[in-house]
Amino acid sequence: MLNVDIYKNFGHFVLDVQFSAGAGISALLGPSGNGKSLVLNTIAGFIKPEEGYITFGDKVFWDSAQNINMRPEERNVGYILQDSCLFPHLSVRSNLLYGRKKECRYSLVDVVDLLEIGHLLDRNPRRLSGGEKQRVNIGRALLSNPGLLLMDEPVSSLEEESCWKILSFIKKVHKTFAMPILFVSHSREEVEFLADQTASIEQGRIVDIRKKPVRLK
Amino acid sequence: MESINPDLVNISRGLGRGRLYTFFRIVLPLSLPGILSGAVLGFARSLGEFGATVMVAGNIPFKTTTIPLALYSFFNRIDGGEPVKRLVAVSLILSFLALVASEYLLRKQKHAQR
Numbered sequence: 001m002l003n004v005d006i007y008k009n010f011g012h013f014v015l016d017v018q019f020s021a022g023a024g025i026s027a028l029l030g031p032s033g034n035g036k037s038l039v040l041n042t043i044a045g046f047i048k049p050e051e052g053y054i055t056f057g058d059k060v061f062w063d064s065a066q067n068i069n070m071r072p073e074e075r076n077v078g079y080i081l082q083d084s085c086l087f088p089h090l091s092v093r094s095n096l097l098y099g100r101k102k103e104c105r106y107s108l109v110d111v112v113d114l115l116e117i118g119h120l121l122d123r124n125p126r127r128l129s130g131g132e133k134q135r136v137n138i139g140r141a142l143l144s145n146p147g148l149l150l151m152d153e154p155v156s157s158l159e160e161e162s163c164w165k166i167l168s169f170i171k172k173v174h175k176t177f178a179m180p181i182l183f184v185s186h187s188r189e190e191v192e193f194l195a196d197q198t199a200s201i202e203q204g205r206i207v208d209i210r211k212k213p214v215r216l217k
Numbered sequence: 218m219e220s221i222n223p224d225l226v227n228i229s230r231g232l233g234r235g236r237l238y239t240f241f242r243i244v245l246p247l248s249l250p251g252i253l254s255g256a257v258l259g260f261a262r263s264l265g266e267f268g269a270t271v272m273v274a275g276n277i278p279f280k281t282t283t284i285p286l287a288l289y290s291f292f293n294r295i296d297g298g299e300p301v302k303r304l305v306a307v308s309l310i311l312s313f314l315a316l317v318a319s320e321y322l323l324r325k326q327k328h329a330q331r
Contacts (some may be wrong), residue, residue, distance in 0.1 A: 046227050072230040079231035085224045089246050098242075099232025144232040 002026075002056045002148060002182065006042055006049040015039070015049070015204040024196035025174050025181045029188065035204040036184040040150045043182070044079045045072035056148055078141030082153040084133035086125035092136050093121040099144030106177060111139045114176055115169060131162030135169060142173065149173075151183035155190065167193055218248045220326075250326035254319040261315035264308055284308050 002021040008014070015035045028036045041047045043054055045061065048069060054061040060068050061075050086095050096108060112118045115135040120128060128136065134154060141149060154170065155163040167190060174181055185191055191198050200208040221244060229239040267285040274281035276290065288304050291297030 044227070044231055071235075072227070073233050073235050075231075076233065077231060079228060081224055081228070083224070085222065085228050087225060087229075087243060098229070099234060101233065140232065 002043070002054075002180070004039070004043065004052075004054050006039070006052040006054065006062075008038075008042070008047070008049040008051075010038075013204055015042075017201065017204065017206055018052075019199045019206050019209060021180065021182050021197065023178070023180045025171070025183065025194050026197045026199070027191040027195035028182070028184045028201050029186070029191045029198050030201035031186055034201050036186075036201055037152050038204075039201070040079070040152050040182070040184055043075075044077050044150055045070065045075050059147075076145070076147045078144055078146035078149040080134075080137050080141055080149065080151040080154050082156050084125075084130070084137040086128075086133055086136060086140070088125055090125070091121070092117070092123050092125060092128070095125060095136060096121075096140050096143055098140060101143075101145040104143055104145040106142060108143065111142050114172060115139050129162070130158045131166055134158065134162075134166050138166075138169065138173060142177065142179070147180070149179055149181045149183075151181060153184055153186070156186070163190075164193075170194060218244055218251070220251070221247050248326070250322040254322035254326070257315050257319045257322065261312055261319075264311055264315075 001023075004020070005018045007016045013035065015038050017035070017039055028039060030036050038047060042049055043061065049062065049064070051064045053063040053065070055063075056075075056077075059070070059075070060066065061070050062068060086092075087098065090098065096111070100108075112121070115138060117132065117135050117139060120132055120136065125133060125136070138149075138154075151170070155166045158166060170181065170183070171194060173179055183194065196211070198208075198210050199206050200210075225243055225247075226239055229243050230236070234242070264284055266283070267289070270281070270283050271286060276282055276286045282290070284304055284307065288301060288308075291300040291304065
């Protein structure tokens with residue numbers, strides 16, 4: 001279970017967010033510029049809040065009262081960005097194995113088969129399509145043996161067809177590896193397709209939490 | 218190094234790699250063409266250095282004489298016309314090669330970071 005209670009004043013913007021996310025797929029839904037990505041960056045350890053705490057299972061990622069601030073590399077969180085951000089000087093195989101841990105629950109073959117990227121292993125990331133890049137990106141995060149996957153608008157830069165394909169892969173990853181996922185989106189359709197629990201965020205605050213996704217009219 | 222996408226560094230750390238590992242596996246390889254280009258331009262700049270060389274190393278023939286110092290010496294000799302022409306040609310060729318190498322390396326870096 002991920003528990004987040006954070007406050008940070010950026011001057012022009014105040015982030016004041018409290019929510020819990022379970023073992024399923026949880027979504028932060030809201031328009032651009034409302035603090036969704038800031039929340040993910042804070043959980044991943046790239047932004048330090050001023051007050052509050054972030055815990056995941058028995059791990060305390062950050063706690064202002066106890067003065068705990070775990071480094072990003074110790075948090076064991078897979079982070080997937082909108083732009084796939086593969087390392088451009090490494091092959092797809094080297095990208096996949098970059099963060100691989102010995103104790104990883106899944107092998108390279110498991111991940112490659114699930115994401116259907118076996119034919120891409122020896123290619124350079126520059127020669128991949130947007131959808132292929134994002135699948136490699138998900139594979140790379142999985143092989144680092146994360147306890148939680150954070151996804152920041154993972155399909156927003158893709159064309160519609162690739163977008164739904166990647167969303168299906170995300171669902172498959174969750175189902176196959178029982179991986180908790182917290183993803184951020186501005187699209188109600190994506191959230192409805194994926195999420196078990198949705199928190200709506202506006203102006204840096206959670207305004208609504210629903211266990212079941214909102215049905216489209 | 219500043220031109221490297223900071224997300225790549227964050228991703229590396231998110232994948233469980235520390236600052237030092239990230240520096241050697243991501244930052245350094247991606248900035249290597251830029252570092253080499255800087256070195257080449259530095260070498261080209263040194264071809265024009267006169268004052269510092271003559272003050273620090275002196276002008277000892279076949280030991281510390283650089284192209285600018287040799288040019289100066291030959292320029293002040295009555296029979297130095299021919300060597301001056303040759304040294305000017307060598308300087309121009311070296312400068313041009315350094316410029317081409319630096320431009321090539323910088324383009325390679327831009328391409329690598331795309």
